[in-house]
Amino acid sequence: MGSTSTKIKLRTSDQKVFEVEKAVAVQSQTIKYIYENGCPDSVIHVHSVSGDILSKILDYCKKHVNSAAGKEDISPEELYEWDANFVKVDQNTLFDLILAANCLKIESLLDLTCQTVANMIKGKRPEEIRTTFNIKNDYTIEAEEAVRRENKWAFDMLGGVGTMVIEELADDTMSKCVTNTKSRVCVIAANQIVMMRSISKLANKKSIDVYKQPQNPTTPRIKESVKQRNVGTGFIELFFHFKCKM
Amino acid sequence: MTTEGADIRGDVLESILSHVPLIHILPASHVSKSWNHAVFSSLRYFSCPKPWLFLQCQNSRPPYASSSSFAYDPRSNHWLRIHNKNPSLQYASAIRSSSNSTLLYMLSPSKFSFSFDPFHLTWHHVDPPLVWRTDPVVALVGRHVIVAGGACDFEDDPLSVEIYDLDARRWDACDAMPAILKDSAASAWLSVASSSKTLYIMEQVSGVTYSFDPTSRIWSGPLDLRHDENIFFSVIGIFGDNLVLVGLLGDSENVKDVKVWEVKGKSFEILEEIGIMPKELVEKLKGEDASINSIKISCTGDFIYIYNPREPEELVMCEIGGEGVCRWGSLKNPAVSDWSRVAEKMVLTSADVGLGDLGKAAESGKVRFSICE
Numbered sequence: 001m002g003s004t005s006t007k008i009k010l011r012t013s014d015q016k017v018f019e020v021e022k023a024v025a026v027q028s029q030t031i032k033y034i035y036e037n038g039c040p041d042s043v044i045h046v047h048s049v050s051g052d053i054l055s056k057i058l059d060y061c062k063k064h065v066n067s068a069a070g071k072e073d074i075s076p077e078e079l080y081e082w083d084a085n086f087v088k089v090d091q092n093t094l095f096d097l098i099l100a101a102n103c104l105k106i107e108s109l110l111d112l113t114c115q116t117v118a119n120m121i122k123g124k125r126p127e128e129i130r131t132t133f134n135i136k137n138d139y140t141i142e143a144e145e146a147v148r149r150e151n152k153w154a155f156d157m158l159g160g161v162g163t164m165v166i167e168e169l170a171d172d173t174m175s176k177c178v179t180n181t182k183s184r185v186c187v188i189a190a191n192q193i194v195m196m197r198s199i200s201k202l203a204n205k206k207s208i209d210v211y212k213q214p215q216n217p218t219t220p221r222i223k224e225s226v227k228q229r230n231v232g233t234g235f236i237e238l239f240f241h242f243k244c245k246m
Numbered sequence: 247m248t249t250e251g252a253d254i255r256g257d258v259l260e261s262i263l264s265h266v267p268l269i270h271i272l273p274a275s276h277v278s279k280s281w282n283h284a285v286f287s288s289l290r291y292f293s294c295p296k297p298w299l300f301l302q303c304q305n306s307r308p309p310y311a312s313s314s315s316f317a318y319d320p321r322s323n324h325w326l327r328i329h330n331k332n333p334s335l336q337y338a339s340a341i342r343s344s345s346n347s348t349l350l351y352m353l354s355p356s357k358f359s360f361s362f363d364p365f366h367l368t369w370h371h372v373d374p375p376l377v378w379r380t381d382p383v384v385a386l387v388g389r390h391v392i393v394a395g396g397a398c399d400f401e402d403d404p405l406s407v408e409i410y411d412l413d414a415r416r417w418d419a420c421d422a423m424p425a426i427l428k429d430s431a432a433s434a435w436l437s438v439a440s441s442s443k444t445l446y447i448m449e450q451v452s453g454v455t456y457s458f459d460p461t462s463r464i465w466s467g468p469l470d471l472r473h474d475e476n477i478f479f480s481v482i483g484i485f486g487d488n489l490v491l492v493g494l495l496g497d498s499e500n501v502k503d504v505k506v507w508e509v510k511g512k513s514f515e516i517l518e519e520i521g522i523m524p525k526e527l528v529e530k531l532k533g534e535d536a537s538i539n540s541i542k543i544s545c546t547g548d549f550i551y552i553y554n555p556r557e558p559e560e561l562v563m564c565e566i567g568g569e570g571v572c573r574w575g576s577l578k579n580p581a582v583s584d585w586s587r588v589a590e591k592m593v594l595t596s597a598d599v600g601l602g603d604l605g606k607a608a609e610s611g612k613v614r615f616s617i618c619e
Binding site for chain 2: 095098099102110111114115117118121122123124125126129130133135136137138139
């Protein structure tokens with residue numbers, strides 16, 4: 001049958017059957033492959049997709065096929081807006097759409113939905129991301145420290161305080177930083193992390209004398225003493241006095 | 247997200263993360279163990295970090311303060327504005343770039359300062375070289391900073407070369423540059439490329455090329471890198487273990503083509519043409535003027551960023567893919583819309599930027615990024 005309105009039947013996981021035009025259905029590379037390699041008369045089973053989701057996906061495919069074929073008079077801007085409205089759904093539906101687009105291999109829909117979720121991740125701190133997607137933080141304190149140490153950085157990107165970078169580590173350097181009481185202080189010198197200390201360990205001490213033996217023999221050896229004072233709710237100011245040997 | 251089935255993980259999460267710009271991926275890697283794995287897997291298999299282009303604009307008169315900085319991330323096709331929160335750097339002189347990579351330097355009679363980390367947060371300050379120089383070739387080769395040529399008129403030897411050893415922290419003099427470069431021994435006439443072991447210098451107009459090994463302190467050459475006689479101007483950059491040559495063909499009033507060759511072989515005798523710049527991008531380089539007198543490039547990894555110093559509104563980006571096939575694109579320079587070109591100078595560098603580099607930059611407290619819309 002060479003007619004342009006060949007129809008393909010799709011059966012979803014919840015036993016709903018959809019009959020769609022071939023041109024629309026083969027937007028899915030998976031369906032296209034099955035249709036071209038299997039028997040075109042029987043029904044194609046789309047196991048992992050429910051009726052509601054498939055219905056939405058078929059709307060998307062139809063819109064895009066029609067606009068590309070010129071059947072609908074729609075400008076690129078209008079199509080872009082239509083896409084933007086298409087993804088204004090609740091989170092569950094959005095994820096279902098992603099999973100379905102992934103398994104049906106509809107690249108443009110996968111890009112669109114992934115970009116939508118990516119926009120929900122952009123600009124957020126880890127805690128905010130966890131709240132948005134209801135993710136459990138399965139890091140223990142030690143594991144979190146290990147991950148940070150492994151990646152050689154100690155704070156998340158937005159609003160990290162409490163890091164000090166010593167540019168020129170000469171003898172008798174004085175440096176200070178303000179940090180909140182929950183964080184850690186990380187001292188970087190000669191492009192290497194030479195000290196990482198949690199504030200809780202420094203709390204209640206007027207000064208600490210620590211001699212730090214670095215792992216790398218070319219790193220300067222630092223003897224530091226720390227003084228602290230409270231400068232406001234939850235913030236303390238730390239004075240570091242360094243004596244170093246090169 | 248209450249149903250288990252709607253949990254995003256695995257390659258779907260990795261696919262999502264490939265749409266997230268690098269600066270926002272940092273917090274995502276901290277969300278949970280599975281997200282941490284997904285971030286690193288995504289960066290490895292879905293969309294790996296690509297070399298960034300950095301633009302620094304500064305006043306060309308004292309106090310030379312840096313007015314704005316931008317960076318381009320080709321992975322997510324975004325320009326970022328870099329806010330310098332801790333401008334404690336003393337600008338004794340203008341910041342300049344000489345080799346086509348990540349090194350920036352400042353040279354004054356009392357101090358020589360240089361920086362080669364991607365975001366230029368760490369500056370090294372040392373005594374200046376013995377010979378007074380205005381426009382030298384400055385390049386980092388391994389643990390040596392090589393300063394060549396560019397000597398002031400009253401100095402005896404325009405070809406003098408000095409090497410600063412980063413580990414020993416001292417300057418050494420060594421053999422001067424080849425005599426043939428006598429009239430053009432300054433950064434304005436030379437294109438410089440440096441790998442971890444060797445320095446390559448090409449005179450941009452004639453194509454004469456020499457190489458220098460700072461360990462043996464020997465100049466070798468000349469290398470014949472121009473096999474096409476139509477090239478009137480060429481520059482070089484490092485590409486893996488080899489070199490790339492970007493050449494302008496025709497003449498400056500009528501540039502016919504801009505081509506890219508890969509230069510291979512033990513003595514760099516094999517030149518393989520790997521790309522021709524599309525005509526519409528050549529027109530963008532020409533800008534309002536119909537001519538291109540010179541081009542500058544910054545070259546890191548698989549990326550070559552090309553621009554015309556006289557018409558900096560548009561930059562051209564060339565990504566060398568597998569099989570040596572080039573993918574071309576153009577970038578609108580965000581710095582140009584901001585300022586009047588007369589009083590400001592633009593310096594370009596490029597560098598590999600990974601998640602760790604970004605983390606260090608963010609934590610230093612000295613910089614903050616915002617995406618330019």
